[in-house]
Amino acid sequence: MEMSPQLAPVRTSAIVQERVLKTAIPGPASLAMLERKQSAISSGVGMVMPVFVAAAGGGILVDIDGNSLIDLGSGIAVTTVGNAAPEIVRAITDQAELFTHTCFSVTGYEGYVAVSEALNRITPGTHPKKSALFNSGAEAIENAIKVARYFTGRQGVVAFDHAYHGRTNLTMALTAKSMPYKSGFGPFASDIYRMPMSYPYRDGNLSGPAAAEIAITQIEKQIGGSNLAAIVIEPIQGEGGFIVPAPGFLCRLAEWATENGVVFIADEVQSGFGRTGRLFACEHEGVIPDLIVTAKGIAGGMPLSALTGRAEIMDAPHAGGLGGTYGGNPLACAAALAALELYENGGLLERAREIGELLIGKLETLQARDARIGDIRGRGAMIAVELVNAETGDPDAALTSRVAAACHADGVVVLTCGTYGNVIRFLPPLAISDELLIDGLAVLAHALELS
Template sequence: MTATQDPTTQTTARRLTTPIPGPRSVELMARKHAAVAGGVGTTMPVFARRAHGGLVEDVDGNVLIDLGSGIAVTTVGSSAPRVVEAVQAQAAEFTHTCFMVTPYEGYVRVAERLNQLAPGDHEKRSVLFNSGAEAVENAVKIARHHTGRQAVVVVDHAYHGRTSLTMAMTAKSMPYKSGFGPFTPEVYRAPVSYPFRDGGLDGAEAAARTLDVVDKQVGADNVAAVVIEPIQGEGGFIVPAPGFLAALAAWCRDNGALFVADEVQTGFARTGAMFACEHDDVVPDLLVTAKGIAGGLPLSAVTGRAEVMDGVHAGGLGGTYGGNPLACAAALAVMETIEEEGLVARAREVEALLGGRLRDLAARDPRVGDVRGRGAMLAAELVRPGTTEPDAALAKAVAGRAHAEGVIVLTCGTYGNVLRFLPPLAITDAQLHEAFDVLEAAFAATPGE
């Protein structure tokens, strides 16, 4: 892919006009500390002014290469033309009526498209919400209503949100859960397939270990749903061994539970398939989506088997803002952009380019213990050389050096030692190479212990 002139920033490349952060960002950060609750942190020390494609321009005129997509949200690129045009047109018509009061076609069209796109040839229904956590909570509500059971099974390293229920489902304490208990009951945790740390377990063996815990500690007859990210996000971009997800889905079918795929971070072309569970030929009973669904506007969804979704009584699902008309217009534009611009295939191109450079780095630097992921959802787990001991300090230092040089890169993982890469699919090859050049220099400038 060749770079084209960016009309927003008038550049196709990284540009630093001041140190990071610049004086205007420093001023705004002081105002942020005085006005915004201290519990809201920021990864970057700069304030955005505008963004386009794979670039973000800050208030000091610095242009940064974006390898984060606002945490997998701007998958089709920041300010994607179709999205901008669709939102502007809808805003001129109406911004809200509440679908539960006077419904509108946009909501129905989004539901129809989700039903078409979701894996499986069975009849489906969808319901729209605002955030990923809200959609996860409603998937649990639907599963409990359908099965008449209460227990929800989640796995180690999971992240499902920050609300009361989803905090219970999320594994990591700091910063997501610490001090916020007690948590919602009837949520049970089991081991996950983590090939880098599993001692050679294959998918079937890892699934047997997981299900043994479920059978013994929860009881199959009590399980309403198994909720899992097909590729774990905040937990470290963990890709389970082949066969693991399929074995869990089969267990759910055999035991009357629902298999719920949390594709909040993995959905909408991010992994080189429309949905990550397709890589494992898994058809979920309920599919949870958000983030990349609407190009930056707040929207989420639960899509599932018609007989499950239709079983909930009228009024049992919904919310004032769920399926907001602006967000629906954006979502339809996102899905059109993915199809018209071949972004599923583009994600695989990003995987080849960025994954290749990550593997080359790993071959030279023993501190890169594992390279993993799919599509434009890739990660490097950093360790002490010759061990699997996590090196969170290295991840923080490398990310910090990259930030100072104008590259947005995120960290994650239960141990805080994973660099994760979530570039917009509108990013150019040249921008990816330039960003990785900066990253390699950051590694070289960060000595090992």
């Protein structure tokens, strides 16, 4: 098998926490690897940055050209505890020496049970709960809908404007944005209905309860509460633009759902596990969902997702109705237990809040001198800026693309998002230093000046 020259293995603990550019971005080794990628991998698999990583740790990604890049993306909120965190590596190694797989649906093992027990304990609410484990956020969302439909005997599902819930057939139907997630891939699953979201920056700062009543009225008129199985919503929208609904929006929706026997599903795939400064974003609003879907940051980079909820709802499906070959893999469960220990006892929630304060403070300083920063929003280490035309306030996707490209060229990994393609989001690992954050934001400021 052909192998291109790469860096010698670098221990995570030896990675200097400093941005260093030895070549242009992408460098020659990454360009060579990109050619291999284009020859071997479907063109449908895109890349935000055409660089290839050799090692990572703290807030740094080291590429195969020896460049050290500031990581403000965490693999889209996955490596929240830090990349190759020693506790995660040790847990995976220990488990791998015992066994790597049996399929829990065939023969069980303690890791699956222990992760489920932990999730039942730490997710919002003191009611009896049960869990089931899967591989990806989309898979867990699909199963949440399955469970809700089985429990209620109804079919209708409500999702919201700007929502993102995945790339499978059902979750594409739930997702709002067409390109690149849905265009050309239909037809989609039926009985999915889209309702208006609370979007304070663009709905005139409509109050949360008022925005909820607009959605509720449409639900009652277009669907009818008695036909609705579930409402699924991200407490803070991710791909849709890090939209934080106005206070009271989520609470009123959850209240209406309870009144009408509708299962309220919180999609915490991106916002969960300390990302917002609380274990789960819905805690900021005091919302206790019937079902909560988690993934991404759950296992320190290992593929794992979970559905956790009220025991009577989770117990509704028949035996064998939930499961999957790799769901709750032993290595992923070991990693999750180590990650959950860090979230609960490693000071990471406080660190997320500190990161949020630093990010917002620096971004507000930028906003004061650049009217193209229309909005700054988010919580904890889940912060975004919406870039607009300074005169009209219209979304400026072209500016956003130029700023992101300039950051990438200068060694800072940033991600864009938003229905209108005009949002830059910041999802740094909680292991990142203040110095790296400040340097990364200085690069952003320079990119804005150049754009």
